Amino acid sequence: MEINNNQLLRFTTAGSVDDGKSTLIGRLLYDSKSIFEDQLEAITATSAKKGHEGVDLALFTDGLRDEREQGITIDVAYRYFTTPKRKFIIADTPGHIQYTRNMVTGASTANAALILIDARHGVIEQTKRHSFIASLLNIPHLIVCVNKMDLVDFSESRFNEIIGQFEEFSSKLLMKDVRFIPMSALRGDNVVNRSETMDWYQGGTLLNILETLHISSDINKIDARFPVQTVLRPQSQEHRDYRGYAGRVASGIYRVGDEIAVLPSGFTSIIKSINAGEQEISEAYAPMSISITLEDDIDVSRGDMIVKKNNQPEMEQEFDVMLSWLANEPAKSRAKYIVQHTSKEERAMIKEVVYKMDINSFERDNEDKSLSMNDIARVKIRTTRRLMLDSYRDNRITGSVILIDENTNETVAAGMVV
Incomplete structure (x- = not known):
């Protein structure tokens, strides 16, 4: 080979x-x-x-x-x-x-x-x-x-x-x-x-x-997901009408002329242009960093996701993740956290520990609801607003989250969406 x-x-x-x-x-x-x-x-x-x-x-x-x-x-x-x-x-x-x-x-x-x-x-x-x-x-x-x-x-x-x-x-x-x-x-x-x-x-x-070893790309090529990191509004006279949405393609392929939807609002439009740096291109794919302009002037901001109109992720306010607890301090019951998902941050809480994994036996412990350092558990998370989610098995980028302590700004857990 x-x-x-x-x-x-x-x-x-x-x-x-x-x-x-x-x-x-x-x-x-x-x-x-x-x-x-x-x-x-x-x-x-x-x-x-x-x-x-x-x-x-x-x-x-x-x-x-x-x-x-x-x-x-x-x-x-x-x-x-x-x-x-x-x-x-x-x-x-x-x-x-x-x-x-x-x-x-x-x-x-x-x-x-x-x-x-x-x-x-x-x-x-x-x-x-x-x-x-x-x-x-x-x-x-x-x-x-x-x-x-x-x-x-x-x-x-x-x-x-x-x-x-x-x-x-x-x-x-x-x-x-x-x-x-x-x-x-x-x-x-x-x-x-x-x-x-x-x-x-x-x-x-x-x-x-x-x-x-064969390096198979773990990038999902089917489901187009583009989390918006920032909105570009140049101040120069030459580009005063330009409004671009910049970020990194998480998965899939985007082409000029594609019908898209902006989540969570659901507004639809058509891709007018795609730029990679100074160069205008006809298509972009993961993991390219690009900016996209749309045919319609709709409200798009950081944390929104541009997807294909006919292929959209689940939008959930409550969802299950396999969580690895990273912090020295154990999780507090119904404590408030910040969940970071792609470019979006929302306030969240751990609603329930469904079960913990016994690493020796791979059995599920349904009784112990505590979370300490190194614990791996399936938990329910509830957020203040809906997130645009895929399962981790389908998409590593849009299927992963981290939890951040509001008070210390410490990353306390990493989770894979089930």
Whole structure:
């Protein structure tokens, strides 16, 4: 299969504490020769200062000095590298259970997720939690990296045992493509180079799989959705009659002459022109940033959505979401929040916790109505005005919301419309 070397693959890494994520990413960068010379020199010097033999690969991704000195990584660290076949962005998310919320941030735009498993410990709670979040976020590819195979004597039977453990619980999740790789990030087995010790494994290396994964666009090409971010009214004499509606196309295709409706008002019109910067174009599609003018002078403002007249989203004031609670403080009963949906903000409240998910068993808890950090639950949200919604499975952009605390302006939760 021919790979477009301009293609960008975004992938996230997740696992438990000390599963070797930082070492794995360091090995990936080091063996693919994606390290700048001055970086390599600095990390070689730091490794020697710490008394390590050779280069401590984990230092390539441990970006915060204080946390590095404590031997932990605590934030979502983004790294960029390129091979002759593809460009990559890595979101390295911490393994500590109190930072599970960061995976929601790191994985929300990912094409693939790497789930690390320590070969000695097998599938644990964090493995299930991270896999569940990957499924919830509709990530198309999951690569299960069974790391530290050198500590279980490169045992094929142990590798197969862990595959069995993973498949036992993942059969309950919606997983499109799951692959398993036995590896030792510390030694470099099956990361960039094939392992000579595990010749029983016939699959590709991690880099080979990342370079050849099919990147299917998660952009909905059918349902045209254009959230208006701002109204353009130039003050110059030349353009004094211009009234354009600017934003980014969330999904679908818009063409000059299309019949459209503006929501929530329901007013209809026809697209008169489309501009991308200074250039006038005949059609636009996601994720282009454009401005649209209409044949009719109707009232359109920030937060409105321009859609096709015959293809409109649901307009709801009360709706269900799968919510990941991100805040340190638990949710307060019937507290007021701001819901952010595309370019629209409305006041909202959590009307009801329908059920919480038990990450270990994937059972629904219908009794516990509390929401604390890392909880994932199905909740009913009620807003002061209607929102223009699609389900998250159909449209990542118009199917996602965040909740913001009115008093602190802190993002407290992220939700996927059911």
